[in-house]
Amino acid sequence: MRSTVNVNWVGRMIIALLIVGSQSAIAPGSQRDRPSPPFEELLRRPVGLRPELRGRHPRLFFTADELELWRERAHTTHRELWQEASQHVRALELEPPPPGSPTLDRSGVEQQPGDLSQYEIAYILAEVSFAYAIERDPRYLDAAKRWLMTVIRYDPWGYTFRTPNVDLPPAHLLYAVALAYDLLYNDLTGPEREAVRAKLARQARLMYDYFRYRPRKRYSYSQNHTFIPMAGLAIAALALMGEEPEAEGWARLARAVYDRVRTTFGVDGYYYEGFHYFVFSLHWIIRYLDAWEHATGEDLYPQWRAKLLPLKYYVAHSILPDGRGIFDFGDAGRGAAERNATQRERLNSGYEVFYRIAAKYKDAESQAVAEWLRRDLRTRTWEPYWAFYSYDPSVRPAVIESLPLAYYFRDSGVVFWRSSWRADAVAFAFKCGPPEGHHVAELLPRLPDWRLNTGHAHPDAGSFIIYAHGRYLTGDTGYTGVKLTSDHNTVLVDGRGQANDGRHEVFKDVPYDRLDQIRIVEVWATPEYFYARGSVAAAYSPELGLARFDRHLLYVAPDYFIVWDELEAHDPHVFTWLLNAEQRIVEESPAVHLLINKDAALLVQRLLPAKAEVQIAPQMVTTQGRPGSVERGAQEQRGVQLIVRSEAARSLEFLHLLWPVKLDALRTRPKASSLDGARGALIVWPDGSREVIALQPTRESVEGVVTDGARAVVSFRQDLWRRLIVHAGTRLALDDKLLLSTSRPATVSLIADGQGGHGVASAAAPFELTLRLAQRPREVRVGGVAVPFEYDSKARTLHLRLERAGRFEWIE
Incomplete structure (x- = not known):
């Protein structure tokens, strides 16, 4: 043992996390015992503006009188946040792309240097409109009008090649134009106001018609392609209510959908689509809740409390100790290709969400996470002016060190461990659960109008990520268009992966009752010791006859990991053990390999089986293609892979020692051997x-x-x-x-x-x-x-x- 462990852990680690059994993990605040009303019933609920807001603007997030208080705060209690938000108002420096510009039809994977996506256009318009509302600077008004009157001439909103006028880019523009209309209302001329109102109503109508409920219609409530468009529609409806007769119907639909979004949303704080989709998506739920409460007077935050409060643990634990990278489960980033780049963007953490959660629930830990993300890690967010809006200075933040250093997302089947909240910490995560969590198995039969969309979840049951000595040593490969088990630190059976391996949505048509059997069976975490056992077999097709795949991950702090896999099948199979490296792999012997990342390495020694075929190969993935053709992306190398193939067997055990080490400490190293098989x-x-x-x-x-x-x-x-x-x-x-x-x-x-x-x-x-x-x-x-x-x-x-x-x- 070459080093010591920080001993001041009291109150900072969940010490006992022993969970044994197969009962589905339904968190408090889920709705196991509450009947789910038919969707038609949800649609019948009336919606209306607060009486004092009828016929008035602004109304969405503040009134004219309230804006006076916000202007005062911008120079007093919220001065620092407002200075950060207003120091670079992009609409003053940039011109919006003209209608018909080819840049408007290029998706994120096709963009060229200097392009502005429709997402960015929406944020720029919202930003300058917000800045004008606070500062009343004529420069901001001129820029806001210029951008607004250009955006309303775009036709269609969104991409011409896929779902024009609906889906994500139009949702962003609905929000931005509605916000601009509301904030600039009294500064627009009559013709300008009418032109904006007409375009906003037209686009809201198109969005509504696409999502309008019909008998046997199903929605992907828990997926961002549903709740982001519904947030945009809700905000547009509230801006136009009393001016467009259809607006109340639009708002009713959004309210009904969001009731189901809350019901189906993850129960333990883990976000199944991946960290970057969390950052891309979560603020839309917050934006909807805030606009709805302010405009209608109905506060939905109490109903969301159990769903929103655990999110702080997900984001805090998902960020690597260096503050620049993430645990990239799900569709998140470009893996080693991104981490190895010479220049990297600052991490976007969406920190303003946590200021709002802290303010609504008076939660010191959420406030601590927001401050840590913004001040200490210097991460960015899409719309920093909403941090200004969300911050409540009366909520005193906890210290980040008070957060638990091990956290088990029981429903999702993901557990994180780190040695400290410092940059030099060891951190790792283990994942073994169904794509959207165990609660779905109980909930799905009760909601016939819910259609799962798991396209951003990966076939990665049993996989793990390790970060030590300031380096990402082994883990995941990021966002891919074609999902493959072979992209992850897990096992193949006769070369085949999990679920419907080899397409974008691999869990489609797989019975969820079967997926629910993928689970972490046992977890224990202390400062000196971590153990988890995952039951992985149900992730594979029944055709393979895999009776057992138990993965044991053991960490003895601060020194080494043991990975022990027990595999049993009805017939002989070749089992392939996979481990990803960031930069290069050096073979020291057929059973000993070094996964090297700059000045650190993971020494990997195979203890069992004694005989195996070993290969080192580039880790190639299919990147995401443009919307509608997501499986047709380019081939990209994202690191290197260690591939260990067994001889055909009905029963097999893999046993590996993994030792994180600085390269300059490799002159002396431990020697390991198995004892009486895998005993x-x-x-x-x-x-x-x-x-x-x-x-x-x-x-x-x-x-x-x-x-x-x-x-x-x-x-x-x-x-x-x-x-x-x-x-x-x-x-x-x-x-x-x-x-x-x-x-x-x-x-x-x-x-x-x-x-x-x-x-x-x-x-x-x-x-x-x-x-x-x-x-x-x-x-x-x-x-x-x-x-x-x-x-x-x-x-x-x-x-x-x-x-x-x-x-x-x-x-x-």
Whole structure:
């Protein structure tokens, strides 16, 4: 063990995350027991403006009187945020593309330098309109009018080649033009006002007609291609209500759809489409909620509380310790191609969302995440002026270090762990769950009007990402047009991947009851030790006859990972084990490889099987094509891949040691071997210390270790132990000497550091703990408080009583 672990973890890690069983994880605030009203019933609810807003503008987000308060805040309590938002109003410097410009018909994957997408045009128009509302600067008014009167001449809104006038770009323009119409209303001439109103109404009508409810119509409520257009339609409807007779019907549809959006939205805070789609999408829900509350008086935030509050953990844990990259599960970024680029854009985190969540729920942690993203990491957001609008200075932020360092998104089947919130932290994540979470299996049959759209979810069950020594060492490949299991750190069966591998929407037509069986079965996290077991077999086609694929991921902090895969099938198969690298892979022997990323590496040693075919190949992906042709993207290399193919077998175990290391520390390295198959592994460290990892209970000695724990780790030199871990057991002995015992099954993880030691012990009820120590400690503390203890000098054992879970330390 070459380094130490930060011991000040109390309150910052979810210590016990042991989940066993197959029951679907439905979070509080989901609606398991509440009937889901028919969609027709939701459509019948009346919608109207607050009486005092009828016939008045502005009304969407503030009134004329309220704007006076906002102008004052721009120079007082919100001065810093307003300066950031208004320092670069792009409409003053840029001209909008003229109607008919070819740039308007180029999607994001086709854009050329200098192009402005319709998304950007919408944000620029909204930005300058907002700036004028606050500053009342005639330059802003002139620019806002110039952009507005140009945008309303675009025809169609959106792309000519796919869903013109509906879908995402038109939704952005609906919002921006509606906001401009509302804020500039009293500064527009009569003809200008009428032209904007007519165009806005026409585009809202087209959007409504496309999404209008018909018998047997189904919506993809949980997917951004539904709730973003409905946010745009709602905001346009509220801007035109009382001026366009159809506007109330448009608003009713949006309100009904959003009721289902809330019902189907993830229950644990994880966003299944990927981090970048979270950033692209989430602020539209916030924008809808804010406009709806201000214009109608109906506050929907209380209904969304359980869905929105956990989002802070998703975003905080999804960002790598360097603050520049992300855990790129789902459709997010370009993998190694992006991370290896010489120039990278600042990360967009959508931080203004968390200012709003903090303000509405008076949540100190959300405020802390917003401040951390904006101030400390210097990430950006689409519309910084909404951070100005959302910020509540009365909410005092927590410190970012108070957030838990391990977080398990139980419904989604994703768990994150990091050693600290500093830039030098080790961080990793493990993913093993159905594409939209377990709650869908229970909810889907109750909502006949819901159609799943999982095109941005990947066939990546059992995959993991590791970041250490300031480098992304292994993980994912980013946004792809064709989804392949072979793009991820998991396993192929006879070359075949998971679900309907090899197309964009791989989970389409796969029964969700089957996908619901993909799950994390067990999780445990402490500062010294992490373990997760995922049941992956259900991710594969039943035709393959895969009876079992259990992946065990074990991390012993701060040193190494063990990846153990148990595979069983009805017939012999060739199993292929995959691991992605960022830059290059060096083969040191057929069983030992270095995955190198600049000055750091992941040393990978195969312990089982003894014989395998190994290949190192470029990691090629099919990038996303333009909308409507997403599977027709270009081929792009995103790193390098280690491919390990087994001989054909009905039953097989892969066992690998993964050791993150700085390249300059590779002169000395550990040696590892398996012990009696996958019962365990032995690591011999360069200093002569030995470490035994027992992956199963050991009734007979394995390298001198005997334990009844489900797993155990002991590191020792001569007769002194340095690290002890027992998972769900009562006893650990080495060479017939009892090192640790508990009066009831417990999980204990301990490190001895030469001046004493520290660790965590947890059980279902108070318990007695006996620990072998070479000498009597001067003091024992539990939760930072000195406690009484007994020490048997003859047996050289410490004895103390602990509550159900506690962090303790002893001082020699």
